Each structure stands twice: as C-alpha cells, then as structure tokens.
C-alpha cells in the first residue's frame with residue numbers, strides 16, 4: 001500500500017510530465033534529500049531554495065505571473081506565518097487587477113500535531129488558510145486523495161494551498177479505496193521504484209509507475225461513512241480518529257455519518273447541509289486552536305441556515321487555545337482532540353433530548 | 355531649513371556622470387521626448403492631487419519629483435507580454451514610467467475617481483496602483499517591499515526562457531529595511547543561478563516622515579549589493595540624462611550577462627508622501643523637471659514659450675478629461691464578487707504555460 005508521501009511524489013511527477021509543472025522548490029526539496037518527509041525525491045524539476053519562506057512564496061508568485069507552474073513548499077506550516085501578506089497578495093492578484101492577472105501556483109505544507117513535533121512543528125494552519133480569500137485550500141486524509149487533490153491543485157488557474165497532515169504522511173492506504181490507481185500491488189516493488197536509497201543517491205533514478213490523471217475536484221467532500229444519527233464533519237488526520245469513534249459508537253447503536261471535507265475552501269456545503277438535514281445533529285472536529293476556528297464558521301452557518309433542523313446543540317471540537325502543542329505525551333494529548341473526546345462529543349449529541 | 359542630506363552623501367558626491375558612455379550625448383529628439391513625458395507626468399500628478407482635494411478621489415499617492423528617473427526607465431523598458439519582455443514590479447511612484455510606456459493618463463484619472471472603467475483595478479485600488487498584463491506590469495500593491503520578494507520569480511522564469519527580457523523592480527529607500535529587500539539580493543545573486551534583474555531603489559531620503567539618517571547605518575543603499583557581488587551604482591536621479599545613461603548601462607549589463615544590477619537613484623519628493631500629509635508643493639527640494647527645462651532652454655533645444663505651451667496643453671487636456679471621468683459609472687455593489695477566482699489561466703503571454711486545461 002502506498003504512503004501519502006509517495007502519493008504526493010507521484011502526483012508531482014505527473015504534474016511535471018503532463019501538466020506543465022516547471023518548479024518544485026523549497027527548503028531541502030531538491031536532491032539529495034528530496035524533502036524532509038521524502039515527498040520530493042527523484043523529481044526532475046525539484047530544487048533547493050534559500051532558507052527564506054517569504055522568498056519562497058514571493059518567487060512562486062513571480063514564477064506563476066510569468067507563466068510558469070510552480071509548486072512551492074513551506075517545510076512546516078509553523079513557518080508560513082511570516083508569509084501571510086505574500087499569501088494574501090497571491091490571493092488578491094486576480095481580484096485586485098479586476099481579472100487581468102491570475103496566479104496559478106501551489107503551496108504545499110505539512111500541518112498539525114500527532115508526531116510529537118513539539119511547539120513549532122505541530123501548528124495547524126486551517127484558520128489562517130481559510131481567511132485567505134482568493135485561495136483554494138485542500139487537505140487530504142489518505143494517499144489517493146492526496147494524489148488527486150494535488151493534481152487538481154496543479155492544474156487550477158488559482159493559488160491552491162495543499163495542506164498535508166504530517167501525522168499521515170508516512171501512513172499507508174488502509175484499503176483499495178485509499179490507494180493511488182496504477183501503482184504496483186506489491187508495496188516493496190513500489191518502494192524500490194520510487195524511494196531514494198540511503199547513502200549515495202547520485203546515480204539513482206526513480207522508475208515511475210504509470211499512474212493516471214486522477215483529478216479529485218476541489219470543493220467536493222467525501223462521504224467516509226454513511227449513517228443516520230449524528231453528522232461528523234472533519235478533514236485530514238481526524239478523519240481516521242473520527243472513523244474509529246464511529247466504529248466504537250456503532251457498538252452502542254449510534255450510527256455516525258462521517259464527512260471528510262477534503263476542501264476547506266471552496267467547501268462542500270451541500271454535502272454538509274444535506275447530512276445535517278438527515279441526522280439533525282452535528283459535530284465539527286479539527287485540531288486547530290479553538291478560538292476563531294474554521295469549525296466555528298461551519299457552526300455559524302449551520303445555525304444561520306439550519307437552526308430549525310437541529311435536535312441537539314451543534315458542537316465544535318478543536319484544539320485548546322494555547323500558544324503551542326507541548327512535547328510531552330500528556331501535553332500533546334491534552335491539547336488536541338483525542339479519540340475519547342470525540343466519542344464523548346458524538347455520544348452527547350446523539351443522546352441529547354430536544 | 356535643515357539639509358535633507360544629513361548623514362547621507364550629498365548629491366555632489368554621488369556619481370552624476372555614468373562611467374561608460376558618460377560623454378556620449380543623447381539625441382535632441384530623445385531629450386525633448388523625455389521632457390514632454392516628464393511634463394505630462396507632472397501635470398498628471400498635479401491633476402490627481404487636485405481631484406483628490408476636490409473630492410473626486412479618496413487618496414493620492416504618486417511620483418512628482420521622480421520623473422527624471424521614472425520616464426527614462428519607461429522609455430528603456432522592453433514592453434510586451436511574457437518572459438521575452440521585461441517585467442515591471444513597480445511601486446506607487448511610477449506614473450512617469452507608465453506614461454513613457456504609452457499609458458493613457460486618463461486611465462489614471464479613472465483609477466483616482468474609482469470608476470468601473472478604471473483599467474488597472476476596476477475601482478478597487480488607489481491611484482498609481484497600476485496593473486497591465488499585456489505590458490508585464492505586475493499589479494502594484496500597497497504593502498511596502500513585497501515586490502522585491504516576487505520579482506525573483508519572474509526573473510527565474512526569464513533566466514530559464516533565455517533571450518533579453520529582464521525583471522525590473524522599484525521601491526523607496528525606507529522600505530529596504532524590510533526583509534524582502536534582502537530576499538531580493540539573496541535570490542538574485544545565488545552562484546550559478548544569478549537572475550536577470552534590475553533592482554532599483556529610488557531614494558527620496560524619507561519613509562513617510564522618518565528621515566533616512568538615523569535609520570540606516572549603511573552610507574548608500576547600493577553598498578548592500580557589494581556583499582553579494584552585485585554590480586551597483588548610485589546616481590542623481592533628478593537628472594534625466596544621467597538616469598537614462600545609467601539605466602541603459604545597467605540594463606545592457608543585465609540583458610547580456612543575465613545577472614543582477616542594483617541601481618540607487620537619489621530623487622525628490624515634491625508633494626510630500628501622499629494626500630495624508632497634505633500633498634502640497636515642498637520648497638527646497640530639487641525639481642528635476644524644472645532643472646531639465648532650464649537646461650534645454652539654455653542649450654536652445656527648447657524655448658520658454660514652447661515649454662509653457664506644453665504645460666498649458668496638458669493641463670487643459672487633463673482638466674477636461676477629469677470632468678468627463680466624473681460622469682463615468684462607478685462599479686456596481688455586486689461587482690465585489692467578480693474575479694475572486696480565475697476560470698482559466700491567462701498569464702505568461704504566448705510562451706505561457708496554460709496548464710493541462
């Protein structure tokens with residue numbers, strides 16, 4: 001089974017070969033390392049940039065304006081905060097010029113906690129990202145979605161932020177529905193083909209499997225699990241935690257409907273609202289800090305538009321409003337939603353008597 | 355009044371003759387063309403200031419006092435769309451450059467009046483915030499110095515594309531304190547990956563109110579290029595002949611060598627920072643247009659009468675135009691939703707990469 005980093009690498013390769021990607025760049029993105037998570041190994045157009053996040057985003061904008069197709073990486077989203085005004089600028093390019101220019105660029109960045117990354121390798125970027133009007137924002141929860149969303153991001157004429165949950169980067173597809181189409185069924189074979197060897201890599205060349213142009217539309221959610229009792233809306237790493245919660249709750253007779261948003265903007269309100277109209281109960285889950293959280297926006301819209309549909313108070317379950325995620329296991333667990341927190345929140349919603 | 359040049363090299367100590375070709379004189383037609391454009395740019399700025407003061411605009415910022423530099427810059431730019439032509443990452447004092455490129459001054463009035471017909475932003479942005487894709491004029495934006503972070507990107511595309519197209523970036527002196535200026539030097543000067551960029555600083559010795567001295571330890575901003583092996587030059591940007599030669603020399607180098615050049619031009623700020631600081635004529639600043647006009651008259655290339663006629667002609671034309679622009683429709687409220695997302699890619703000119711779709 002393919003890992004998410006392998007899926008990202010294959011999408012970038014297809015981007016280079018078939019969709020005009022000209023530059024894949026960022027800190028340690030080029031050879032020999034090929035990215036701190038190995039996501040850019042073996043790519044023809046990958047290169048190392050200076051250690052300068054503002055320069056990276058700025059160069060991506062300039063490349064895009066000159067008709068190139070850049071995919072820039074911010075090594076960890078924790079280091080994207082000083083690029084916010086440049087990200088805003090990219091998002092404003094089409095609108096501020098009244099439609100004269102467009103800015104076709106992709107920024108990829110690993111996000112979130114779950115790998116004991118301590119204070120500055122655990123941040124989320126959801127709230128900041130969704131405030132960047134003019135950008136499309138995606139976050140996959142499995143290798144297939146990573147592959148298909150990244151390809152859609154590459155061909156989009158607008159700036160697209162591809163946030164990869166770092167706790168999922170090395171995780172394998174759980175089943176065929178999460179697998180990248182066209183890869184060899186033997187994962188050791190795939191690894192031999194596209195994972196750079198340890199040690200000297202100067203002579204190494206990847207052999208890319210023939211993977212198709214799978215374009216997962218930006219703006220469309222994925223129904224992870226159909227159910228009738230409570231709608232759970234999440235994305236990224238928490239899709240897997242919420243799925244576990246749903247499985248546990250199924251044994252108590254609570255039937256969870258789980259929506260993986262995949263796109264944070266534009267987002268699939270149709271999928272969310274039709275599910276809420278069916279279950280009449282909703283829990284929004286993410287791991288970003290909870291004051292002015294993206295889930296709060298979804299909750300507000302739920303109240304605005306679906307108030308009389310609700311049979312239980314809608315709920316946002318998010319990270320604690322703290323300056324960072326502490327390193328010690330107890331600190332990390334206390335900071336971002338854990339399985340028990342989610343199970344409890346869904347159960348409370350399911351059992352609420354209107 | 356206190357000398358504006360405390361702590362920084364006085365004009366006289368700044369290179370006013372550009373080395374190679376310094377003695378080569380510019381053709382009279384070119385001098386008259388530059389004078390014409392400088393006057394047109396000045397009249398345009400004065401009209402914009404007037405419009406703002408009369409309530410026909412919310413805010414003025416522009417480049418009166420920089421014409422002797424901005425006009426030659428526009429004349430020397432290779433205008434067109436895509437990486438084979440020059441990219442311009444300008445700041446908000448570039449009207450002279452735009453007019454020299456061939457922009458219609460009435461369009462600047464439209465932007466001041468925030469009309470729907472404003473071709474630069476459809477009524478969305480301040481005056482002097484130009485954007486013209488067909489001429490590679492990247493949208494001017496208000497955050498200081500961000501253009502220096504974007505410019506290496508267009509230059510990267512041009513380095514790959516080959517040819518003679520270069521990237522030109524301009525901004526003020528105070529803004530060079532931002533990290534984006536360092537970004538520009540670093541990214542343009544990487545060994546083996548040098549970028550074809552003309553990096554320009556127009557130094558008017560002020561931020562909004564903060565004088566240069568006290569903020570800068572470096573004697574000249576251009577000196578900062580030396581550490582990166584970047585060729586540099588500081589010039590008297592109030593003299594269009596010096597500017598023309600210096601820009602030409604710098605551009606020739608960048609076009610041919612495909613390496614960066616840092617050019618610092620000492621300029622004036624004749625109406626202060628913006629309408630927020632009153633936009634009144636400041637006495638005691640060198641007026642490059644007046645100095646040049648006097649020079650041309652002394653050299654018998656121009657008469658006082660002809661110069662006055664030109665001034666009157668442009669003044670009349672733009673006054674009339676400003677009245678017409680007043681009646682042009684504003685954007686509709688629902689226009690806010692236009693162009694949030696692009697439906698297709700249009701950038702890069704004919705060599706542009708339009709992606710798979």
Ligand SMILES: Cc1ncc(C[n+]2csc(CCOP(=O)(O)OP(=O)(O)O)c2C)c(N)n1
Pocket residue numbers: 447496497498499525526527528529530558560561562627
């Ligand atoms: C990032 C940023 N900070 C502050 C401002 C407010 N501001 C506008 S112009 C200006 C001074 C700029 O001075 P300088 O770079 O010397 O250019 P000049 O206006 O003198 O040509 C300031 C502080 C801004 N627009 N952007």
